[in-house]
Amino acid sequence: MMENETKTIEIKDLDFYYGDFQALENVTFDIPENKVTALIGPSGCGKSTFLRTINRMNDLIDGTRVDGDVIVEGDDIYKDEIDVVELRKEVGMVFQEPNPFPKSIYDNIAYGPRAHGITDTEKLDEIVENSLKHAALWDEVDDRLDQSAIGISGGQQQRLCIARALAVDPDILLMDEPTSALDPVATAKIEDLIDDLKEEYTIVIVTHSMQQAARISDYTAFFLMGEVIEHGPTQKIFEKPENQKTEDYITGRFG
């Protein structure tokens, strides 16, 4: 079904364990370039765990184990020689709760580039401006870049976090329920933004809202009990699902 798409991320036979608990089982599917792929499923189905395997954020949790392959832009990211810092430069992440640093708006955006060795002020100014414009936040904050990022609204904070992720110039953007803490107006803004961003970025988004998945994604993967039950173009998943469980979930019979 994706013959004419470029695969950015390939997942093959992925198993994931928290200690003895197996959170992901035999997950296999591809995520195409410059498309939005939504991960849906009930709470505890493994969709967030899966998202965090793509930038190895699960490494931070003690006692986790990964089997299988996650291939990002041709590299198996669980090989020993992979530099996690480099990987995370290519694979940005936006979290469920907006989590700006208690620093100025400018320093939030400049944080990533500075960590990667950019010190030139003009260059940083340029990155900050571009990232904020990309995240559709520039017009709202351009006159107060030196103010604390804690003082802006939740929706603005989340767009700031997106801008901060964009500032390190990733190819892939992972979003873990980025609008679940936001009101409908702020949610709509983020959804519009995601639609614009897919021109340049491959986006993988975990969402609790099936309407959101239907509105913004090109592909959808349905997770249940750590397995991918069904994966395909969003329209097909929502209109003609092949698996009975997918249909039950989408029509709200459980979840």
Added chain:
Amino acid sequence: MHWKTKEKVVENVLFIFALSSIIFLTGIVIVLFREGLPIFGKVGILEFIFGPEWYPTYDPPGYGILPLIMGSFVVSVGAMILSVPFGVASAIFISYILPKNLKKVVKPVVELLAGVPSVVYGLFGMKILGPFIAKVFGLPTGLTGLTAAIMLGIMALPTIISIAEDAITSVPKSFRDASLALGATRWETIRNVIVPTASSGIVTGIILGMGRAIGETMTVLMVAGGAAIIPEMPSLAKPLAPLLDPLRPMTSTIAAEMGETAVGSPHYHSLFGIAIILFVITLFFNIIADVLSQRFKEKVSGE
């Protein structure tokens, strides 16, 4: 008895206890000032604080406590120079690097060190550290400001580590995650996000540790040497100069001399005068620590 009456009784008993502790504290402060203020009237407050000669039993007597203030200052600053780097590094290590199950053991053990009686530290400083320092620096006596500073630094460590570790641990994990997800290394994350966010909490720990160092009596009485002289100024050639002489901080002066004074004599009042100065200094430190920890809470919660 009816339950409502019972409630009332409990309420009143608690109220009386709470009130009496406030009354006791207020009483102590009142006595402190009543007994101490006369010396300010007698020699003048500026002469008292900045007077360079502490000869309370000579004729004519000298009631200048500058040597004692300097003694406290030198010993406390020396203690901080030693304990701040160790304390903050230990706090970072315990909260970010030590595995959780080890942390459960290490943190209480560190806090337990705060409960070791100060006379025990004093004994160690007197009999082990002192002679060692005398040997290393070729001094006639090992009971010097440096010995006191090292012992006080060790004694301030549990306070600094415990409070700084709490501050570092209470930095939301989401900040750490955000930083790591941007491709920052663990060290960059600690240095650029965790420590700055926790800074006011860390400073609170340092100030409370410093407050402990200034107020500590038994240990300095035992190891500082007890000479009421203004410490030598440090120079490039002798950066440790102020610490290598015997010193007499404010606290040990009060403890050592109070037993030998006649109640109501100027010497007696001057010891209370020292206590007032000490009280004001530690009060000042505690207020700063309080303001900073408030600011820390606001910073983290974003209010």
